[in-house]
Amino acid sequence: MESIKDKVAIIGMGCTKFGENWEKSADDMLVDSASEACEDAGIEMKDIQAVWFGSTRINTAEPCAAALKLDYVPVTRVENLCATATEALRNACFAVASGVYDIVLAIGVEKLKDQGMGGLGTVSGAGGNGTMEWGISAAMFFARMATRYMAHYGMTYEEFKQVLAKISVKNHHNGSLNPRAHFQREITEEMAINAPMVSWPLGLYDACGVSDGSAAAILCRADMAKKFRDDYVLVKGLGLAVGARQGYLQPSYDMVHMEETVRAGQQAYTMAGIKDPFKEIDLAEVHDCFTITEMVITEDLGFCPRGKGPEYVKAGTFKLDGKLAVNPDGGLKSFGHPIGASGLRMIYEIYKQMQGKAGPRQRKNPTLGLTHNFGMNPGSGIGSVTILGQRD
């Protein structure tokens, strides 16, 4: 097996404002993010040779070609739940690395706010084709992990909620510094702790919101990236692991980790040659669909030892000015989760940070960044990790 490391470069990116974009359709947002990406790369839409288009609600490729008025180029629609946008990028990377295409577009969009729902249900949660009772909301699935985390590590509800509140406060703070975020207000720990319960022990501020958005990336072979710009960003590693319901079927599964995240991380670290992620990685955009998810991810990706998540959170290690900034752009907590766009939105932040263009959120000289998505449920999900780095 060969590594993807340093074979593909990101030369342009675009990202819409995330939020309740009542005045924008999915087509509008696709046009906005793709145009920004092309402009950023210094190319025109007609230069794009192939497209990987991520969306969970639009289930075919044609709407993307139609929105962007592409000239009979191949468009592939990809879907992998919460990792959908990252999947668009991942598959686009392989096409570029193969040498078949020189310039391609990876783009994702989700228009959730036309669906008249206040919260994300799950597209695949009901067992037995709707006849069993596996639960219907994402909050329930991640709350199971939260309850187990307390029991496994002997934490009281009060201790536990305080830690989760700190994660929420951190991400909302970062989001307050980001004009593209859906929610740009700071919150307090008290607000998070006392918020209405969604699925005990997870409350309103433990969950992410429902938003619209789109993000896009222009990729080319690394050896031609210099033609477009000096500050291109290189793909260093790609990992994807899909669970087979081990956690639902096997009592040995502890439900305080997500094996798919661990495995996807290992794949990506191996490709990127990363030995000690906590020391080597400067910033990470991870899938904080719920606060508990972020904490467990930091353990799964080796940012802190198993069970030490709460300590690291309390020490502020993952804050914007901490040793390893986690969700510097505000995360899903501030952006909401337009499923088909989130992965590329995360990559957009790493890309801008690498170029020193992250404004008030800018970290000092970051060289290695990570993005992560987790789809479906603890016990059986989809883990996706992307490592990005500055050019030498």
Added chain:
Amino acid sequence: MVGIVSYGAYIPLRRLSTGPQTERAVANWDEDSLTMAVAAAIDCLKNIDRKSIDGLYFATTTPPYGEKLAATTAAWAADLPRDILTADITDSLRAGTGALKIAIDTVKAGSAKNLLVTASDLRMGGGGMDTGFGDGAAGFLIGDKDVIATIEGSHSLSNELLDVWRASGVKNVRSWEDRFVFEEGYLKVLPQAVKTLMEKSNLSAKDITKAVFYGPDLRRHRQMAGILGFKPEQVQEPFFDKLGNTGASFVLMMLVAALEDSKPGDTILLAGYGDGADVLLFKVTDKVKNIKDKWGVKRSLASKMLMRSQDEYRAYRDFAATDPEKFGGASASVIARERDAIYALHGVKCLTCGTVQYPPQRICTQCHTKDNFTPYSFADKKGKVFTFTLKNGADIPAFARPGVDTMVDFEGGGRALFGMTDMIAEKVKVGMDVEMSFRTLGVGGGIHNYFWRCMPPRESWLGKETK
């Protein structure tokens, strides 16, 4: 000798106060006549090989479907063999005793050897009529070996009368005026049928050890005891103040209670009423001493949860009565394909590595061997809550929030996801014991979606007065 081989009962956990020191048993919002019948059947079949059962009759006035047998669903949920006789016996308060009589005759005729009779009802009545109603189910195994009570005689009487009735498609039972109902119906017809059987059998009232007979309420039940000439100690307690009148299952539940207290040699008279009367005479044998580990009536009555209010109970029944055709529901073809997993709660056990798993898989989760499984039932397995969440979401009706969603690890292996029922949400903990109960998740598109939920062991409610 044909007769009763085993008995069982199910009384829902919830009790609604009907006055000082009086209450009635009421079904939870995820229970109906069928789910209660399944619970009674399982109680009846405790320590009995289910493969030996060759028939199931289900008696009720409140079947889940107008057209579609409930007995088949009950047989599937109770994990009975497939090549069996099934029938629903419905539309009368007398359905319970009718089913018992028909079952005895079926076994006598040699059409079945071990026939399970279940009777269950969840009736509603208008204008306060249902304040005397209770919900519950009884089960009897009828056979010709190891009989604990032999059938000694019977007499039936058919009587055309609109005294208590319910039209098709209508929720509430109604009745004609009291004086007509009792004097032209119950008080006239039941004594006539009892008298005929006693004469046929050369028996007088003093020969009966325990008299089990229907009564619409406590006052008329007492009046009937006088008419029939029984002393108070001969009369089976009717439980109006603890259980309520459970319709088609009422006298059968009283019969369970009578058998619980019986001694070898006792003579038990059973008299059911409704559109006439059925009277059956039983003699208790030595084998009655072998019956053990039953929930029956007395233990079921002693394990209960007091409901908070009449309004909460109303909300349960209103929820159950919401237009069943209105919402999309489960798929009929999916239910058919997965009926062993859904109704019988069958998982699989890998024949290569021994790992048990639910729901059934094609490829083993542990050793990855393909298609090398044997069915494995989780319905009778105890488990522990590995993790849970309290849900306030739209899938749970407002009156039942928070609902409890659990991940259960079973004794003997296996893990699966279930909703929890008959619990106090605030008391649910990681590691707590649970057992399984057959319930209805709701109706959609005219399809009842039956599945299993976990619950704190019924045992844990014994002797408690919990709200």
